[in-house]
Amino acid sequence: MRRLVLAVAAILVLALAALLTLDLRRIYGVVGDDLTGEAIAGATVAAGECMVHSDSAGHFDLGWTWGALTLGVRVDGYAPKEVQAPRGRFPGQDAPLHILLTPNTLSGCVYDADTGESLPNAVVSTGGLQAATDRGHYRFRGILTGSHVRVAAPGYEAETAVFNGQEEQDFGLQPTETTVLVSGGYSSHPVPDAIVVRGFQHLTTDATGTVTVKCLLKGTELSVSAAGYAAVHFTYDGEEIVSVALRPNILRGIVRDSSSGQPVTGADVSIACAGDAIASTTTATDGQYAFVNLPCAPTTLTVSAADYETIQTTVGPVTEINVYLTPFRVKGIYMPLGILVSEARVHGLIDLVERTELNAIVVDIKNDRGWLAYSSEVAVARQSGAYKSEVMDIGEFLSLCQEKDIYVIARLVVFKDSTLAAAYPQWAVHTDGGEIYVDLEGSSWGDPFCQEVWDYNIAIAREVAALGFDELQFDYLRFPSDGSVRKTRYRQDSTSESRCKVMADFCGRLRHELETYPVVLSADIFGLTVWVSREEDMGIGQRVIDIAPHMDYMSPMLYPATFVEGNLGYDDPIEYPYEVVYRSCVELAERTETRIRPWLQHYRYSVEEMRLQRQAADDAGTRGWMFWNAAGKYDEQVFDPAESH
16 A cells, blocks of 8 residues: 555656646737737737737737747737747746737938938828828838838829838939920020029020929919010919910011101001000101010001001011001191081092092091080090080091091190180189180180190090091190280289290190100191291290190191281282292291191182192192181182092
């Protein structure tokens, strides 16, 4: 029995020794994230040939093992880890483990491949992970092996790399390149040295009109400009090649006489865009004109000059237009406003012009009563009721004349204006008793010293110029001359000096205000103005030296019937139609360089006497002539037939 007990004890001792030697224990535990402590599912835990995977809670169980064991723990997105299996204090004891894995880490810098400068706010993405760079730097944890890492930034080409366990990965992004091609809008030729502006960046095109803009983002505002071209502003729409056509903003040329080929000096050149006048200039001594920095593409070029027919031409896609003007001498007749009431009489005078050598009509647009032949938008005119609505539509009249190639002159009476004086008595000439002054014809006058009278007449002139007349002719550029003129009172003292100054200043402003309109300007003056002393104003403020410098033509009213005994040394000047006209034109030519075109008398004379007047004007070298008849009635025999002209 004792031997049996001893044998069993020995066996137990040997078994215990075996257990201690084999180190039998149960190994299990949890796999978690070293940073967050969160469980990691699907981790592979292997010990020798034994391998298990952690469940959704991170648990694993290798069961009973013995011996010294090294556990290998792996899962995608984390650095692999080896762990020595622990030994229990007693054989067969459980050996729980808490294995923490460190996530894979990838960091680096994103930079501009050209400049080396770091790129903030570049987007780095891989799988479901995404981050924006901070001062060009990024950092990812838990990145899966084999993942594609993509980096993108506005204005740069995207780059991609594969994660194979590396801890660092830098990305140099190439800037996107957009080609801007700049050409001339008319010629399609490249425009070198054009400036492309993006924010504070200024780039210049090369000899081919090309420039490369880097990092250009859709929606960016760009502008392109070049000398001699209008700037273009636009929003970039994302295309790789941007073509920009610049419109030339220069128009130049030379104006010449079509007969001689000589340059025409002082021709008025104006351009319009969609019917609106945008610029005007005058030709230099060599006939050249030039417009620069035009705000829009001109559609019409109008050239007018004294002694020439006005030319209007359509402007195409060109930067140079040479113009040849046809010499022109006015041979005209006067049409009073009253005739515009009768279409039959209007057509009668137009037919007379067409049948004869005549080529011009001077028509009342603002007559010596202050009545207007068109509906004005000027408030003063509307308030005073100046428009006579019963007259023919002035646009229709102009069209009739233009169809017949008739030169149309708008006659505008200035300071003699009963309509204005009645509506605005505070602007009128008064007597020393306070009443409105009335001349021997029963007419009242606007005060030439009154600025409102100036403004009104200039506003009317601007409107009439815009209607399409070839010429504006101003009459009654003077003070009253008959009736109780010694008792007249004005806004300031009327002296020879003050009268002459106000006329000179008014004519100067008139010229300035009408500079942008393609019309010729002329002025009517008394015939005797030519013969008095050059400094004398005859008490009416009318002197050649004050008015002529602002006009293209001076038109003295050389009606022999208005000259009295002793004038020009004749007892009865009316008996000397040729001499009165000829000598007066020659005398005026010595006082001014402004062209001369006289008014001739078409009343109280025979056909022969009237023809003598026109012969005198021709012999004196004037730039044409005009016949005056207050009723607008003319003897056709005074004029040569059209076919002989």
